[in-house]
Amino acid sequence: MKKASLVVLIMAFLAFIARGIPDSILGSAWPVMRDDLQLEDTKLGILMFMIAVFIILASLLNARLFSRFSTEKSVVFGILLTVVSFLGFAYAKTFVVMCLWAVPIGIATGIIEAQLNTYISLRYDSKYMNYLHCFYGVGVICSPYFMSVTLKDGNWRSGFVIVAIIEAVIAVIIAFSFGFWKKVGKTQIEEGTNKRVVSVWELLKMNSMRIMIAILFLTNVIEYTCSTWGCTYLVEEKSFSPDKAAGYIILFFLGMAIGRFTSGAISRLIHTWARIFICLVITVFGVFLIVCPLPEVFSVTGLFMIGLGNGPIYPNLISLTPFNFDKEISESVMGLQIASAFAGVLITPLAYGVVKQYAENTAFSLFLISAYIIMAVLLFAFVNIIKKNGHYNKTA
DSSP: HHHHHHHHHHHHHHHHHHHHHHHHHHHHHHHHHHHTOOHHHHHHHHHHHHHHHHHHHHHHHHHHHHHEEEEEEEHHHHHHHHHHHHHHHHOSHHHHHHHHHHHHHHHHHHHHHHHHHHHHHHOTTHHHHHHHHHHHHHHHHHHHHHHHHTTTTOOOOHHHHHHHHHHHHHHHHHHHTHHHHHOOOOTTTTTTTTTTOOHHHHHTHHHHHHHHHHHHHHHHHHHHHHHHHHHHHHHHTTTTOOOHHHHHHHHHHHHHHHHHHHHHHHTTSOOOOHHHHHHHHEEEEEEHHHHSSOHHHHHHHHHHHHHHHHHHHHHHHHHHHHHHHHHHHHHHHHHHHHHHHHHHHHHHHHHHHHHHHTTTHHHHHHHHHHHHHOOOOOOHHHHHHHHHTTTSSSOO
């Protein structure tokens, strides 16, 4: 690998650490934030809903943003947006103000996710997509860790300041690498060769596309149920202290990081679809351990296994885009897939907050079990369809 390509890849990994930080910060701080500001659990669902709306909008506009602005500048801009937003949360005293600061987090996340997924899928081998999302796991581990430290004194505001500083440092490092990004050439797809832009409505006419949308949606339902409500579930159902729960939720994100790294590392030994179904088996064991009334160690082990199993499914499916669908429309498919995945972010927290009012702590178990069963069934249905269409790839 050429020096410029290697440096850019490292910067992309670093950017995905910054990408992961916002996804776990609110859930980790929420048990204390909620009590400090006297908010209902549904308020967290509203915040996550607003973030997800703008993630989806930014993802759907990916092609337009990608053609007008360079990837590296867009990514740095997105990271700086999160810095401003975190500082806003640190000093916010009302829920309305928090809602305003949720908007730039969503825009930033959508920009970074869409542009880097497209960039890596066009230029690097599929294993690097797993590595990219592995570093997302590093990011989501960082914020709960620093938040757990500040929560020992009940000071959630300092946690937001710390992660804002981390994001700012990452943005500066990437800015210094701009020269290397310019040395990495454009791909044939970006130059217009064999490229075909397809509308969302045309894509939705494809049965395989509709099923893939549902699968990606459900992977995020599982992920965001654990990352957003995992701490609250451990506190209320398993009787963990808030700081202890925030510390243990790191195991979920650690599982994601390890799962994605391992998936990339063994990509030459086990093909992608085989790895996906292995991940399904690991995930079901994790769900069983956390929802059953078992001792504390089984609960935290369950969180780890859910992250380990469910975490690699999304990047593996994304990396298979050129094989699952026609290559010339893969860029259009990519934007819709990312938007579909984040529809899970849009709906899950809000729906969970509503269900929790009626089902109380059983809402966590209901969400995990139902999402897993439906996702597994749809994965088998999708494989059956692409085998008939001749798109099933056993070597990727």
